[in-house]
Amino acid sequence: LDRRLVPAGSLLFTAGQPGDAAYLIVSGRLEVFLERPDGDLVLAQRGPGEIVGEMAILDKRPRSASVRALEDSALVAITEQQLAHRIAETDPILCMCLGVVLDRYRETVALLEHMKGSAPPPAEAKSHSPSGPTANDAFTSALNTLVLEREIRDGVRAGQFEMHYQPIVRLSSRRLAGFEALMRWRHPHRGMVPPVEFIPVAEASGLISELTAFALAEAGRVLPEFMLAAMRNLSWIENQLFMSVNVSGHDLAAASFPQLIADLIARTGIEPDRLKIEVTESMLMRDPERAAAALAECRLTGLGVAIDDFGTGYSSLSYLSTLPITTLKIDRAFVRTLLTDRTSRRIVQTILRLADDLEIPVVAEGIEQVEEADLLTEMGCALGQGYLFGKPMPLDSSIATTRS
Numbered sequence: 001l002d003r004r005l006v007p008a009g010s011l012l013f014t015a016g017q018p019g020d021a022a023y024l025i026v027s028g029r030l031e032v033f034l035e036r037p038d039g040d041l042v043l044a045q046r047g048p049g050e051i052v053g054e055m056a057i058l059d060k061r062p063r064s065a066s067v068r069a070l071e072d073s074a075l076v077a078i079t080e081q082q083l084a085h086r087i088a089e090t091d092p093i094l095c096m097c098l099g100v101v102l103d104r105y106r107e108t109v110a111l112l113e114h115m116k117g118s119a120p121p122p123a124e125a126k127s128h129s130p131s132g133p134t135a136n137d138a139f140t141s142a143l144n145t146l147v148l149e150r151e152i153r154d155g156v157r158a159g160q161f162e163m164h165y166q167p168i169v170r171l172s173s174r175r176l177a178g179f180e181a182l183m184r185w186r187h188p189h190r191g192m193v194p195p196v197e198f199i200p201v202a203e204a205s206g207l208i209s210e211l212t213a214f215a216l217a218e219a220g221r222v223l224p225e226f227m228l229a230a231m232r233n234l235s236w237i238e239n240q241l242f243m244s245v246n247v248s249g250h251d252l253a254a255a256s257f258p259q260l261i262a263d264l265i266a267r268t269g270i271e272p273d274r275l276k277i278e279v280t281e282s283m284l285m286r287d288p289e290r291a292a293a294a295l296a297e298c299r300l301t302g303l304g305v306a307i308d309d310f311g312t313g314y315s316s317l318s319y320l321s322t323l324p325i326t327t328l329k330i331d332r333a334f335v336r337t338l339l340t341d342r343t344s345r346r347i348v349q350t351i352l353r354l355a356d357d358l359e360i361p362v363v364a365e366g367i368e369q370v371e372e373a374d375l376l377t378e379m380g381c382a383l384g385q386g387y388l389f390g391k392p393m394p395l396d397s398s399i400a401t402t403r404s
């Protein structure tokens with residue numbers, strides 16, 4: 001810890017100095033003040049549990065006021081770098097609010113200086129362009145995020161979200177084995193908005209839980225319809241279809257998630273092993289222990305668990321064997337380069353061997369060419385998904401494909 005002792009009466013820093021650290025007050029008492037020709041103007045006193053000097057390192061401008069110790073004081077420094085990293089990780093809206101608060105405070109200090117007649121009027125004092133969290137892009141980014149969050153919330157109520165279904169086929173027979181449900185947003189002005197544009201915002205704002213609940217409910221609703229359609233076409237459709245639904249890390253982290261799954265299964269009467277959730281490998285790696293516990297609880301219902309985008313998340317293979325998973329999905333990046341790149345082919349081979357050891361099936365994503373499908377079949381990959389077999393389609397078209 002970067003500890004600092006300031007004897008009573010001495011200065012910690014003075015107004016106008018560049019700021020490189022803020023200080024947590026462990027003990028003692030300090031005074032924040034502006035130096036004036038006619039005597040100091042005291043702005044505040046700070047004691048244990050409080051902080052001094054945070055302004056300058058938040059907006060990277062010179063110290064706005066001076067600080068001196070009234071008693072012998074012990075401080076712990078928070079450096080500019082420690083804070084910069086945290087601000088970079090912070091939600092844009094929080095960042096924006098922080099910037100506004102800082103600006104207001106600086107304006108107040110400038111106004112006080114001006115009233116005492118020792119500084120130019122606040123308008124001039126403020127005229128150098130702000131940096132740090134108050135910058136223009138923070139504003140734009142916060143505004144866009146707020147608008148989008150609002151639109152997602154309204155869109156859920158207005159029924160603008162819908163699920164599309166992409167076929168997954170058994171490679172050895174090329175018969176339909178199941179579907180992955182992929183979310184679409186039919187925005188009133190912007191048309192069809194792809195998930196990459198709204199899923200991350202929904203995750204950051206907590207709205208994802210509503211979207212996931214919707215996706216799961218839809219899956220439970222349509223799976224019987226698919227099954228019914230499939231029964232008329234057993235020649236090229238397996239007699240048991242599955243439905244795979246994408247689930248985010250925020251969903252898994254919620255204590256209520258396993259119950260949500262159990263309720264869905266009880267309510268719809270679908271066979272639990274016909275339903276799978278897809279969780280990305282990178283998301284699992286963020287908090288592996290917690291994810292493993294949540295997945296294990298979900299597995300108790302009999303639900304399938306697929307690891308999505310496998311091969312991109314750098315998880316250790318030994319760790320994988322401890323997870324209660326029932327399917328691996330090889331990321332599209334490896335399939336795309338399978339025919340041309342020996343390294344991808346070797347990675348795919350390794351994943352297939354691993355899955356074989358774990359006795360779980362593999363789905364290869366993003367198959368666009370017959371040659372890719374054939375090679376993957378030869379390599380022993382059980383299932384395939386991609387534009388070659390079908391793009392994600394709305395329910396009616398998807399059901400229609402089961403008849404053709």
Ligand code: C2E
Pocket residue numbers: 166181182183184194195196199212215246247248278308309332365366367368385386387388392
């Ligand atoms: P993902 O789970 O990896 O889904 C596969 C993506 O690859 C889908 O994009 C799909 O349309 C696309 N794809 C499938 N086959 C091919 C192919 O042959 N070629 C090419 N170029 N692309 C193919 P989509 O629908 O845009 O979804 C993108 C991502 O958004 C998904 O990646 C998933 O991470 C997320 N997502 C989609 N729906 C949901 C949802 O309901 N909930 C959550 N949490 N995430 C979702």
Ligand code: CA
Pocket residue numbers: 180246278308
């Ligand atoms: Ca997926």
Ligand code: CA
Pocket residue numbers: 308309329331332365
């Ligand atoms: Ca995927």
Ligand code: CA
Pocket residue numbers: 309
């Ligand atoms: Ca993906």
